Amino acid sequence: MTDEMIVRPGAPADAPTILRLLDDAVVWLVARGRTGQWGTRPASADPRQVAQADEWATGDGLWLAVIGDRPVGALVVGSASAYVPAATEPELYVNLLITDRAYAGRRIGGRLLAHAADLARAQGVSLLRVDCYAGDDGALVRWYERQGFTATEKFTVERPGREPWPGQVLARRLT
Template identity: 70%
Template sequence: MTDQQIITIRPGGPDDAATVLRLLDTATAWLAAQGRTGQWGTEPASADPRRIAQADAWAAGGGLYLAMLGDTAVGALVVGAATDYVPPATGPELYVNLLVADRTHAGRGIGARLLAYAADLARERGLGLLRVDCYGGDDRALVRFYESCGFTATDPFTVDRPGRQPWPGQVLERRLD
């Protein structure tokens, strides 16, 4: 394999917020082109002040990791504490706050590789639980993706959004050995 074919993972930092937004924008555009607007809508994250602030916080927060194909970021993972809209964990955990992969590199296992990296991080920290939440609407394809990576669906939830449709979510967990 050449270096361009090997996916490596590196820690992110404050200079990577624009990269996170680019990955979110391309994923949102891909989802919208598929008619799957329930997850992230249709507008680019890079045009939403709330998402820009979120990307800045993720990039500066110490939990950002980027999947690299050569010099190009093709995926992002953010780990940390659970979001306030999901039920609390039953014990110490590492929480996946963001997982996004560049769809132009679909089929390379980028998302699964980042989730395996998150599990390794949790184990290194002595944590036996990895949790994530995702969009649980439409055909639940995203839930099935996480299940294919060793997660088990636990708690469904709904995020109320004033002036918009409620957002159906699903918490999933993976017990680590």
């Protein structure tokens, strides 16, 4: 297996890859006591998340980071979710960014965000936005800020029977 990473378009057959990456991330987060972001249950056991993975895989916004023959990250771009404050100008929105923690330190997430910026520029769009979990110690928000994003609007997603989910929208201006 080579260490060279490529980014390729996703396909319907990649839905299980998205679920594997999400499941692995949940295990990693739970092991660190960080259950507020995605809970404790595997995404592959949640019919809603399985349907979301299928939707992403059959859409045209899925991109996978691959090292050798192993997908090590996923990026989904498109329109902002309904719970996010609307942009006041054309944008490209990062709906999902996830990486394989076994490959931590290889800048996979940063490289996928650079790919998203290239996609936005190719569409003539100068605004790239993303939202993320803003709870716990805010480490995820700070990670996006290190990638060139600026925190903008905070929001909360109410979840019946569960704690509300604190979110943060971040924006990056593209030149």
